[in-house]
Amino acid sequence: MLEYDAAGLGNHEFNCGLDWLNRTLADATFPLTCANVVTQSRSASPGNFLPPYLLLHRKLRGDDGQMHDLTLGVIGLVPPQIAIWDEAHLSGRLYAQDMVETARAIVPRVRAAGADLVLLLAHTGIDTGAPRPMAENAALALAALPGVDAIMAGHSHDLFPQPACDTAGTSVDHARATLNGTPAFLAGAYGTHLGVMDLALTRRAGRWSVASHHCTLRAVAASSAAATAPDPALSRSLHAAHNLTLRHMRKPIGQSAQRxxxxxxxxxxxxxxxxxxxxxxxxxxxxxxxxxxxxxxxxxxxxxxxxxxxxxxxxxTDVPAGPISLRHAADxxxxxxxxxxxxxxxxxxxxxxxxxxxxxxxxxxxxxxxxxxxxxxxxxxxxxxxxxxxxxxxxxxxxxxxxxxxxxxxxxxxxxxxxxxxxxxxxxxxxxxxxxxxxxxxxxxxxxxxxxxxxxxxxxxxxxxxxxxxxxxxxxxxxxxxxxxxTNMPGNTVLLDTGPALRSDPDAIADINATDLGITPQGFLRLRVPL
Structure with a gap:
């Protein structure tokens, strides 16, 4: 048995700036994959814009102390809605196909090409509703496809797994970190978390399979109480670029009369x-x-x-009154x-x-x-x-x-x-x-x-x-x-979870006659608001 740590793999999002991307591809030293974005219209014979899958050949040491060859097949997928969201850039140039049907067709090809395991890098979230064609959040349906060994999802800003969630035995099982029984994680958004997936593999009859797994999320945002300490070597390497970025984003651009x-x-x-x-x-x-x-x-x-x-x-968003910087504009x-x-x-x-x-x-x-x-x-x-x-x-x-x-x-x-x-x-x-x-x-x-x-x-x-x-x-x-x-509903109140920093603006809380109910286990400030 051997372990494969997939933490180093990232989900390469499709960038709608095609000219920029084409220049990048010409000089790329890193692999890109996207299976469901094609270069022809629906009615024509499609051609893939990027490689539909990658085969990563690795040598890993097993419990027996021996080195073993392993080929990991990686398939990239993005929501077909990019064709709507970025129509101005993509219309007549690229077309996005259904993620589930694309993966269903391509997984056997990846296996036939020599992949021992198949991993989906799927920019898609978890929707527990009934599967539907061209779904935006299709992680559950993708995880249920035969031949898929693991899935790294995203897009919806969700955190999965969250072991405290009582979902054992369901299709979205936080305790076991599985979607429809398949190892998976979603690592939030904006770099707040790093998803780490450890797969323990076993080989029988000449074939590798996942014997067990462990998926965790590591908080990396400085605002998190459970934040992982920065890597010293990486921090040193990025120090100059980081400071240059901060100076640029702090550049004043104007004034706001109020918070x-x-x-x-x-x-x-x-x-x-x-x-x-x-x-x-x-x-x-x-x-x-x-x-x-x-x-x-x-x-x-x-x-x-x-x-x-x-x-x-x-x-x-929280922009103070007074000078406004580029950072505030981005906020x-x-x-x-x-x-x-x-x-x-x-x-x-x-x-x-x-x-x-x-x-x-x-x-x-x-x-x-x-x-x-x-x-x-x-x-x-x-x-x-x-x-x-x-x-x-x-x-x-x-x-x-x-x-x-x-x-x-x-x-x-x-x-x-x-x-x-x-x-x-x-x-x-x-x-x-x-x-x-x-x-x-x-x-x-x-x-x-x-x-x-x-x-x-x-x-x-x-x-x-x-x-x-x-x-x-x-x-x-x-x-x-x-x-x-x-519309007034006399006698009714609603509960709103908001940011604890609102307490620094008590007039705003008073203006809506809200009652401060304290901080929730998730860190939100809960308000009771009359209707």
């Missing part, structure tokens, strides 16, 4: 969201100033990108989206808000103290549209599911939707500032029709935000009128 944090972004109109919406409106207004669309009223839709959840109790807007301007009607705005409101759990009068969030929906799916006022009725079930499918046709959570104090007409015309991820159908949102897109910025939105703040101090309007609020 901007997202700790309460899911229970009240949020300053950090309002800041991005204000900036998007300003930028789009300049972009269309000399066009026929300049006369249309401009609204703006954005979300709080950091709302805790799977990212943990430090996963919140406010962490993704490389582009600003888009789209033509939209009042009916379209209402539907947009219905899709945004699915992140909340349905509340019932006979269950007066339930969790606010639907934990199956990321908080960053909750778009707020600046320029409108409306209420969200949590007693109504969500109209759409996580993937945007209509599940409750008779249900409407959005109430009293108004523009300039008047009920919003379905036929009213607007220009909406939003981001390329939403326009391309990210989250539960519908893909915007090409004909409705009248502007796409060339620079990424974060760079435009930096330039705008440098020109004009960021000062939010003093209008206290609520852009949105929950």
């Amino acid at each position: 901007l944090h997202s700790y309460l972004a899911l229970v009240r109109p949020d300053p950090s969201v309002a800041a991005i919406n204000l900036l998007q409106q300003r930028i789009l207004s300049c972009a269309v100033a000399d066009t026929p669309y300049a006369a249309l009223p401009i609204l703006s839709a954005t979300q709080a990108f950091k709302t805790g959840g799977r990212g943990g109790p430090q996963n919140f 406010l807007y962490p993704f490389a989206n582009r600003l888009c301007g789209v033509l939209i009607t009042g009916a379209g705005l209402r539907d947009w808000l219905e899709r945004a409101a699915i992140c909340f759990a349905t509340q019932h009068p006979d269950r007066p103290e339930a969790m606010l969030r639907d934990t199956t929906v990321p908080g960053h799916d909750f778009d707020v549209i600046a320029g409108l006022s409306y209420q969200i009725d949590l007693s109504a079930p969500p109209r759409y599911d996580r993937c945007g499918a209509l599940i409750n046709p008779a249900s409407h959570r959005i109430r009293n939707l108004r523009y300039s104090g008047k009920p919003l007409a379905d036929t009213a015309a607007f220009l909406l500032a939003t981001n390329s991820h939403r326009v391309q159908g990210g989250g539960a949102f519908q893909r915007v029709d090409r004909g409705a897109i009248i502007h796409i910025s060339t620079p990424i939105l974060r760079d435009e935000i930096v330039d705008d703040i440098a020109r004009t101090p960021l000062v939010l309007p003093k209008d206290k009128a609520a852009a949105w609020q929950f």
